[in-house]
Amino acid sequence: QQQVRQSPQSLTVWEGETAILNCSYEDSTFNYFPWYQQFPGEGPALLISIRSVSDKKEDGRFTIFFNKREKKLSLHITDSQPGDSATYFCAASGGSSGNKLIFGIGTLLSVKP
Amino acid sequence: DPKIIQKPKYLVAVTGSEKILICEQYLGHNAMYWYRQSAKKPLEFMFSYSYQKLMDNQTASSRFQPQSSKKNHLDLQITALKPDDSATYFCASSQGTGVNTGQLYFGEGSKLTVL
Numbered sequence: 001q002q003q004v005r006q007s008p009q010s011l012t013v014w015e016g017e018t019a020i021l022n023c024s025y026e027d028s029t030f031n032y033f034p035w036y037q038q039f040p041g042e043g044p045a046l047l048i049s050i051r052s053v054s055d056k057k058e059d060g061r062f063t064i065f066f067n068k069r070e071k072k073l074s075l076h077i078t079d080s081q082p083g084d085s086a087t088y089f090c091a092a093s094g095g096s097s098g099n100k101l102i103f104g105i106g107t108l109l110s111v112k113p
Numbered sequence: 114d115p116k117i118i119q120k121p122k123y124l125v126a127v128t129g130s131e132k133i134l135i136c137e138q139y140l141g142h143n144a145m146y147w148y149r150q151s152a153k154k155p156l157e158f159m160f161s162y163s164y165q166k167l168m169d170n171q172t173a174s175s176r177f178q179p180q181s182s183k184k185n186h187l188d189l190q191i192t193a194l195k196p197d198d199s200a201t202y203f204c205a206s207s208q209g210t211g212v213n214t215g216q217l218y219f220g221e222g223s224k225l226t227v228l
Contacts, residue, residue: 004155034216041221042222043117043203043205043219043220043221043222046218049216089156091156098169100158101156101158103155103156104155105153105154106155
């Protein structure tokens with residue numbers, strides 16, 4: 001049973017476009033949602049995160065939109081750059097998960113110049 | 114310079130053998146973790162340690178044994194290796210003892226292939 005789902009599994013956008021990565025979760029006690037970025041051969045690195053008390057978090061070109069009622073969130077990457085090409089993981093924790101981060105399967109983003 | 118050092122980066126083992134994955138963190142963090150990344154599967158939590166004490170264990174098999182000789186050290190011993198154990202194993206750390214208190218920092222991983 002996947003507690004954190006991501007879509008699409010892969011996404012290709014052109015340089016300068018906005019990439020939208022989707023995430024949904026099942027456990028309503030989750031209250032912390034980080035997004036991690038992973039380049040080939042490296043470990044995941046925290047990109048941006050949001051807590052369930054907020055509905056939006058912005059950091060430069062990266063924005064998380066959070067809908068607690070629908071248990072959905074999305075990561076928007078505006079003005080996408082080829083250097084943004086990576087795998088993006090949505091994760092969740094809190095409540096029943098304790099100190100464990102539950103990860104989604106990831107979205108592989110490719111930004112074409 | 115990498116702040117979480119994992120060794121080896123790549124390893125190949127035969128079925129039934131034993132391997133130890135090494136992890137050291139130089140971030141001054143109190144909590145350390147092991148995660149596994151298999152093909153077509155999400156990153157999977159395995160263990161968490163805080164001040165060298167086991168906090169949580171989500172690994173069903175006793176073939177996986179974490180070992181912490183120092184606060185900044187958390188190795189992973191895997192015995193009786195099976196082909197299904199083939200994966201990249203990531204060590205991670207965090208400042209607080211709960212991931213809600215801060216971010217997880219990951220190492221570069223140890224990619225294990227079991228033949």
